[in-house]
Amino acid sequence: xxxxxxxxxxxTGTLPDPYRAKxxxxxxxxxxxxxxxxxxxxxxxxGVLLLDATAEYLTLVRADSxxxxxxxPSNIDNALNNGQANAAKTIFEGVGIPGEFINQxxxxxxxxxxxxxxxxxxxxxxxRFGTGFWEKAQQRGVTFDTQYADFPQALKxxxxxxxxEHGWDNLGLTNQSTLRQIMKRVSEQFELTPIFxxxxxx
Amino acid sequence: xxxxxxRQQVASDTFDSSIGASWDNGPGDFNTYVFVxxxxxxxxxxxxxxxxxxxxGTYNNDQYSTITLQAVGGSYVVGVSVRHPTGATDxxxxxxxxxxxxxxxIDEFDSAFGVTNLxxxxxxxxxxxxxxxxxxxxxxxxxxxxxxxxAGDTQRLSTTDNTLASGRPGMVAYDDNVQITxxxxxxxxxxxxxxxxxxxxxxxxxxxGGPFG
Numbered sequence: 020x021x022x023x024x025x026x027x028x029x030x031t032g033t034l035p036d037p038y039r040a041k042x043x044x045x046x047x048x049x050x051x052x053x054x055x056x057x058x059x060x061x062x063x064x065x066g067v068l069l070l071d072a073t074a075e076y077l078t079l080v081r082a083d084s085x086x087x088x089x090x091x092p093s094n095i096d097n098a099l100n101n102g103q104a105n106a107a108k109t110i111f112e113g114v115g116i117p118g119e120f121i122n123q124x125x126x127x128x129x130x131x132x133x134x135x136x137x138x139x140x141x142x143x144x145x146x147r148f149g150t151g152f153w154e155k156a157q158q159r160g161v162t163f164d165t166q167y168a169d170f171p172q173a174l175k176x177x178x179x180x181x182x183x184e185h186g187w188d189n190l191g192l193t194n195q196s197t198l199r200q201i202m203k204r205v206s207e208q209f210e211l212t213p214i215f216x217x218x219x220x221x
Numbered sequence: 222x223x224x225x226x227x228r229q230q231v232a233s234d235t236f237d238s239s240i241g242a243s244w245d246n247g248p249g250d251f252n253t254y255v256f257v258x259x260x261x262x263x264x265x266x267x268x269x270x271x272x273x274x275x276x277x278g279t280y281n282n283d284q285y286s287t288i289t290l291q292a293v294g295g296s297y298v299v300g301v302s303v304r305h306p307t308g309a310t311d312x313x314x315x316x317x318x319x320x321x322x323x324x325x326x327i328d329e330f331d332s333a334f335g336v337t338n339l340x341x342x343x344x345x346x347x348x349x350x351x352x353x354x355x356x357x358x359x360x361x362x363x364x365x366x367x368x369x370x371x372a373g374d375t376q377r378l379s380t381t382d383n384t385l386a387s388g389r390p391g392m393v394a395y396d397d398n399v400q401i402t403x404x405x406x407x408x409x410x411x412x413x414x415x416x417x418x419x420x421x422x423x424x425x426x427x428x429x430g431g432p433f434g
Contacts, residue, residue, distance in 0.1 A: 032335030034269060034395060037328065041340045054324070056380050062337060073340070126226025139383040146313075146331075146384035166264055184386065194368060215379040217340040 021219065022077055023131060025087040025110070026068040028059050028178050042067035042080045051076035058062030060138045065114045067135055068217035089215025090127040095221075104110075115153030117163055117199040120206070131221055136209035137202050143181050152202070161198055168194035222409065224358060224365045224376035224393060226284050231407035236262050243277040243343025244248045244391075248305065249312030250334040251393070261291045264397040269298075272312060272330075273306035274391030281408040286390030287344045287356040291400035293349050298395035301366070303359045304388035306332075313385055316393045317378070319345035325377040327357075327364055329384055330393075339364065340364035340380040347371055351402070359385075360409050 026040035040057035052072045059066035067089065070077065078085050087110050099107065101123045105132070106119035120133045141152035152156070157169045167175070178201070182190075190204040214221040232243070237260050240246055240278030247253035251272035252272075254262045264271040288301045309389035313333045318326045325345050329337045347370040348355065354374065358365045362383045367376040 030337075032331075032337070034336055037336040041337065043341075052341075054340070054378075056327075056340030056342070058339075058376075058381055059337070062331075062335065137266045139381070142383040143386065146386070149332075157370070171380070208243040209362075213381065216377075217362060218341050218379050 020074055020077055020091075021069065021071045022080075022091050023089040023216075023221075024070065024080060025089055025114070026057065026136075027085050027114075028057075028062055028064055028066050030062075032062070038062045040081070041085060042064040042070065042076075043068055045072075045076065048112050058135050058214070058216060059151075060115065061145050061154050064141070064151050064154060065116075067131060067138070067216065068168045069219055069221075071217065071219075089131055094181050095131075096126050098126050099130070112163075115157075117202050119199055119203050128138045128169045128192065130221065132210070132214060133203075135214050135221070136212070138204035139209050139212065140202075140205040141175045143184070144177060147181065148177050148182075156198060163199045164197050165201075166194065166198050167192065167198075167201065170198075174203055222360060224367050224379070225356075225374055227410040229410050230405055231280060232275060233403065234406040235403045236260055236375045236401070240273070242276060245272045245276045245305075245309075248272065249310045249332070251312050254380055254392075254401075260362050261400040261402045263400045264394050265361040267397040269397075270393055271397075272302065272305075272314070272316075272391060274302070274314070275330040275389045275406060276307070280389055280406070281287075281410075283358075283360045283411070284388075284390055284407065285356055285358040285409055286392065286406040287354050287404065288392050288401050290348070290353045290355070291402035291405035292352055293321065293399055294323070295323040295398040296396055297398040297400075299348075299355065299399045300328075300393040300395070301357045302391045302393045304365075304385040305391045306331075306356040306385075306388045306416075314391060314393070315339075315354065315357060315359055315364045315382070315385060315387065317364075318393070318395065319348040319355060319368065321349075321396075322346070325366060325368075326381050326409040327366055327378055330381060331384070339382055340378050343377045345377075357390075358409060374388075375422050 030038040057066035057068040104123040249254040302314040302316040305314040
């Protein structure tokens, strides 16, 4: 059975204990996971985890309050109702994903792809500068509602460097754009990107 | 594009007499390979992991790396890698591996020698004979790995990641019970412009049916 989750990243980065999404490896070594993979926001952040595992294992994962079930193959194209969207906004805001990524009427697939788009930008930032987007913003006292004009210069420089590397323009953003708006726009730049997790295309 | 499409070889090596100067052997914190009489290479000892990257030739950001197996024995993890940066002390790369008794993996090494497991799956039990090949590809944000055990060169695993954008091909291993007899690497060429798979559909559709149904 296959299911997608939002999961915290765990691990210490060694070969016996690599960085990975929680539950990506069967903690008991019982072979209950056939395949698994994740796309992370940062090594110390959160990730979208795909599990192909036994029903028993997935039940354990769903029971973990640190995990959020995102979709199964049967519901990934279902639209979120108002209650589902609001509940998801609360969870996402708590882990550094703006609630703007989730709206009533969005399908689960659309939300997941938008979130992954943000994660891909954050990964590039981490690849070049050692820390993901949200973690770097937090380190510098920047919140979701901070305007670009008030970002520390170092954060601006890093954002511009990754922008230029991707060949983007200012994406319609201005000095008054908030971090929320910036995260939404950079996510949109990956709308056409193929997304694979453990061999499955989302 | 799909696994195996549009590969254009830039270089190859059959390790006939040595590990030549076209390799950075043991970049960063990786341990080294050693030449083995008979025209093979192997990890220096059971001190994982080992790695080396090509230091000559020009490679596109979209690239592949292929190793040909000579032998494996006992416990082993054998792999092939792409997008190694050229910094002397930087061991970053994407690595596709086969784990003895386990499955295939795609891992990402960072410049601090931290490892992130991006994906694990399949059974690698059949990857154990001389002449079999393993390939890792990086195309845009897609990383794929495959082997040619059984019926031809077949993709075993894929993932999406944007941490590493460019670099050089190479190889890695996490155990010394491995001998490699040949390597080849090169570019994945874009033909007729890049196709946005997500919008126009893709040959491979898993249970999620592709991004737009």
